[in-house]
Amino acid sequence: MDAASAAISREKPASIDGLLELARPDMDKVDALIRDRMQSPVSVIPALAEHLIGGSAKRLRPLLTIAAARVSGAQDDACLKLAAAVEFIHTATLLHDDVVDSSQLRRGKVAAHLIWGAPASVLVGDFLFARAFELMVEAGSMQALEILARASRVIAEGEVLQLTRAHDLNLGQDLYLEIITAKTAELFAAAAEAGAVSAGASPARRKALRRFGQDLGLAFQLVDDALDYSGTSKGLGKNPGDDFREGKATLPLLLAIARTGPAEAAFWQRTVDRLDQQDGDFERASGLIASSGADDATLDLASDYAVAAKTQLAEFAANNSWRPALEDLADFAVSRRM
Numbered sequence: 001m002d003a004a005s006a007a008i009s010r011e012k013p014a015s016i017d018g019l020l021e022l023a024r025p026d027m028d029k030v031d032a033l034i035r036d037r038m039q040s041p042v043s044v045i046p047a048l049a050e051h052l053i054g055g056s057a058k059r060l061r062p063l064l065t066i067a068a069a070r071v072s073g074a075q076d077d078a079c080l081k082l083a084a085a086v087e088f089i090h091t092a093t094l095l096h097d098d099v100v101d102s103s104q105l106r107r108g109k110v111a112a113h114l115i116w117g118a119p120a121s122v123l124v125g126d127f128l129f130a131r132a133f134e135l136m137v138e139a140g141s142m143q144a145l146e147i148l149a150r151a152s153r154v155i156a157e158g159e160v161l162q163l164t165r166a167h168d169l170n171l172g173q174d175l176y177l178e179i180i181t182a183k184t185a186e187l188f189a190a191a192a193e194a195g196a197v198s199a200g201a202s203p204a205r206r207k208a209l210r211r212f213g214q215d216l217g218l219a220f221q222l223v224d225d226a227l228d229y230s231g232t233s234k235g236l237g238k239n240p241g242d243d244f245r246e247g248k249a250t251l252p253l254l255l256a257i258a259r260t261g262p263a264e265a266a267f268w269q270r271t272v273d274r275l276d277q278q279d280g281d282f283e284r285a286s287g288l289i290a291s292s293g294a295d296d297a298t299l300d301l302a303s304d305y306a307v308a309a310k311t312q313l314a315e316f317a318a319n320n321s322w323r324p325a326l327e328d329l330a331d332f333a334v335s336r337r338m
Contacts, residue, residue, distance in 0.1 A: 014328055014331035014332040014335040015328065015332065016058070016325070016328050016329050016332045018324070018325045018328055019063065019067060019322075019325035019326070019328055019329055020058070020063075022067075022070070022321060022322060022325055023063055023066045023067060023070075026066045026070075026077075026079075026080065026083075027059065027062070027063060027066060027083075029077070029080050030059070030062050030066070030080055030083045030084050030087070031059075033080060033081065033084040033135075034053060034084050034087055034088070035053075037084065037088070037131050037134075037135065038050070038053060038088075038128070038131065040127065044116060044120055044124070045124055045127055047116075048095075048112050048115075048116050048120060048121065048124045049091070049124060049127075049128065051109065051112050051115070052091055052094060052095065052106060052109075052112055053087070053091055059087055060220075060329075061086045061087060061090050061187055061188060061191045062083035062084065062086045062087045062191065063083075064086075064188060064191045064192050064195065064213060064216070064329070065079055065082055065083040065086050065191045065192065065194055065195040065198075066079055066080075066083050066195065067192075067195070067322055067325065067326055067329070068191070068192040068193070068194075068195030068196045068199075068209045068212075068213070069195035069196065069198050069199040070195075070199075070322050071209075071313075071316055071320055071322035071323060071326060072195070072196050072199035072200075072201040072205055072209070072316075073199055073200075073201075074195075074198060074199035074200075078139065078140075078141070078198040078199075079194075079195050079198040079199065081135045081136070081138050081139040082135070082136065082139050082141075082144050082148070082194045082195065082198055083191075083195070084132075084135050085131075085132040085133070085135040085136050085139070085148060086132075086148065086187065086190070086191045086194070088128040088129070088131050088132035088135070089128075089129065089132045089148065089151070089152055089155075089187060090187060091125075091128050092125040092126070092128040092129045092132070093125070093155055093159070093187075094106060094125075095112060095113075095121045095122065095124060095125035095128070096121075096122060096125045096159075097159065098111045098112065098113055098121065099113045099118045099121050099122055100159070100163065101242070101246055102246075103239075103242060104239055104242075105239050112124075129152070132148070132152075133145075133149075136148055136149070139198070141194075141197060141198060143197045144194040144197045144198060147190050147193050147194050147197065148190050148194055150190070151186050151187050151189070151190035154182050154186045155182065155183055155186055155187060157182055158179055158180070158181070158182025158183030158184075158186065159182075159183050161178070161179050161182065161183075162179045162183060162248070165179070165249060166246070166247055166248060166249065167247040167249065167272055167273050167274075167275065168249050169249065169254075169257055169268055169269070169272060169273055171249040171254055173251065173254065176249065176250070176251055176254060177218070180217075180218060180221045180222070180225075181214065181217075181218065184217050184218070184220065184221040185213070185214045185215075185216075185217030185218045185221065186214070186217070187217065188213040188214060188216050188217030188220070189210045189211070189213040189214035189217060190210075190213070191213055192209040192210055192212055192213030192216075193206055193209060193210040193213065195209070196209040196210070204315060205315050205316070208312040208313070208314075208315040209312070209315075211308075211309075211312045212309045212310075212312040212313060212326065212330075213309075215305045215306070215308045215309035215312070215330075216305075216306070216309045216329065216330055216333055218302070218305045219302040219303070219305040219306045219309065219330065219333040219334055220302075220333045222251065222298050222299070222301055222302035222305065223298075223299060223302045223333060223334055223336050225243065225250040225251055225252055225298060226251075226252050226295045226298040226299050226302070227240070227336065228240055228241065228242060228243045228244070228250065228252075229241070229243075229244070229252055229253075229285065229286045229289050229290075229295060230286065230289075230290070230295060241282040241286075244271070244272070244277075244281075244282050244285055245275075245277065245282070247271075247272050247273070247275050249272070251294075251297075251298045251301070252289050252294045252295050252297075252298045253272065253285070253289065253294070254294075255289075255292065255293075255294035255297055255298065256285070256288050256289040256292045256294040257272075259292035259293070259294060260288055260292055264288060267281075267284070267285075267288075271285065299334070302333070302334045303334045306330040306331065306333050306334045307330075309330040309333075310327050310330045310331075313326055313327060
């Protein structure tokens with residue numbers, strides 16, 4: 001870990017209060033738009049959507065769309081519909097993922113499919129995707145539509161790729177990063193790029209904000225993967241250990257498998273490859289991940305991506321109030337390690 005990454009990890013948890021305050025007027029409008037567009041005469045749709053959308057306090061991805069537009073000099077409200085579309089895309093993917101993964105909790109609540117059933121959750125996810133595309137069309141930017149449509153495809157590809165490589169104890173770090181770039185970082189990248197496009201940003205600034213979003217998304221996912229073995233339900237919004245119980249080959253697990261070697265090979269084969277798990281297996285896995293340094297290595301890589309994200313903001317003037325707010329967002333992504 002380099003000095004800049006180490007500095008992030010030593011600081012007290014970062015705050016995005018400044019960013020939230022800057023974006024509050026815009027985000028109030030985005031929230032109103034989201035609640036308006038998730039309505040339907042079919043009562044289960046708004047009820048199920050509210051269950052999940054209502055549990056999202058910060059709405060980081062639409063917040064990123066707003067911030068990217070404003071740091072690029074946007075003065076109008078062209079970014080608002082795109083921000084709402086981003087939230088609908090994200091929520092739709094969560095509904096689908098929870099069904100695929102048989103998740104029990106989402107954002108600290110019982111997963112929607114356990115209340116309304118898997119078919120309703122999948123179909124409401126489809127409804128939210130449709131709403132997202134309506135909003136993109138209304139925003140009137142073919143470039144933004146192309147960016148977010150492509151992101152929707154890439155996310156689906158990433159999820160399918162992850163599904164096909166589940167329980168793969170030999171998954172390499174490069175392929176793991178390819179998976180999380182697609183399934184997580186792509187929407188962060190698209191959210192930022194769409195905001196830049198709505199503001200008429202130059203190609204250089206558009207590229208910088210896309211890269212900022214991608215690196216930010218990678219940092220968030222890496223921290224989430226590490227915290228799955230050391231976090232709490234309250235902090236994660238889901239049950240810790242879900243990745244282990246589902247046999248997901250995330251980086252902390254892959255590093256621990258490599259570092260513990262033949263001594264623990266049988267344990268990993270039984271619990272991850274065959275999913276033959278017993279009481280105490282998660283605690284043992286967590287202990288091996290911690291003692292091998294796999295969790296710290298994962299978090300250090302997240303810090304590197306956060307630093308890389310912040311370097312992209314050099315395209316913007318230091319006295320632009322949105323720039324330090326976005327830098328705080330990158331720090332916040334990895335300060336959760338503490």
